[in-house]
Amino acid sequence: MKVKIFLASLLLSFTAYAFAQDAKAPTASQDAGYKTSFKRNKAGDNWFIHLGVGAQTIFGDHDMDGELMNRMTVAPTLSVGKWFSPYWGVRLKGQGGSLHGVENHGNFMQHDRYYNVHMDAMWDLTNYWGKYNENKFFSFVPYLGLGFAHRMQNDQTIPSDLDLPYNYGRYSNVISMNTGLMFGFRLSKRVNLDLDLAGALVPDYFDRITQNAEYEGITAATLGFTFKLGKTNFEVVEPMDYNLINDLNGKINGLRSENDALSKRPVSCPECPKVAPSTTSAINYVPNVVFFRLNSAKIDANQQISVYNTAQFMKNTGEKIKVVGYADKKTGSGGYNLKISEQRAKAxxxxxxxxxxxPSEKIVVEWKGSDEQPYPENNWNRVVIMTAQ
Structure with a gap:
């Protein structure tokens, strides 16, 4: 009896391990991303590099006095980042070039060379509020970050009639506040096309001219390609089937109670009458079962013992076996359940x-879907039952 308890305990432990260590977890979630648990990927996975180019402009005190098209300049961008889950990640982004600002009510245009490097936190709303799928075509990613902006020394000739600060041409260093929206379009497993609408706030003295506003804004719209490095997807963590675990726990407790009762029996028993041996032979076979996870037709490692015992029985007796697949009725449509019960039986x-x-001719395969429920417990009906013919 102690051996039985040991084997049952071992089976329970192995069941928990098998559910936690599934060889191939799904890469699409059944629920929204924030309701789903994902496996943690390695440090070298889910990195990306983005190269983009577009247009940018600065909005200062008198910039609205100039024509927008004259103030727009080329905006090259370079980003390197990593996704830590399907819906949040970080990146280091650099943007620079030349900024054309207008002063003196449109009579003077600045030409400032600069760069802005910032660290952003990214939030993929399509994977957070929606179901995660690595093959999803569109993604919507807001981001927010802090950075360092540097205006280079300006040697531009200033007209004599302009009243500009004495240190106008000197460089400046400021802290930048950055935000934006990214719209991603999946081209392949490793390449995305991304539209980035970015904005940065810098102090008013960034261009060495301070007037009424506290801040100036730099806006940009860029289009570029994102190249994914390492492992590109995330795997969904499948929860353990706690009903099955509880059922095994119940069997263990029952065996323990039986063992306690047997330990209290008398050391010696009165002589019992001899029982004549049976002259008839019968095949003693209790139906074997193989339980499955939700939406799965894969035989878990802890269920292989049932298949093994059935195979040994067939080899020893030469009997035929009927294999019948089922599905629980509380999940899935009738058509889907019939299909997955067929897949389970055939597996x-x-x-x-x-x-x-x-031999295949010794195996009769049938499937019932969810029209028949062999067990009163709903989760137990994700099962294949094997019986002797």
């Missing part, structure tokens, strides 16, 4: 033939 039959060399 068990294939295992008997391929792994244990059981």
């Amino acid at each position: 068990v039959a294939k295992e008997l033939s391929a792994k244990y060399n059981i």
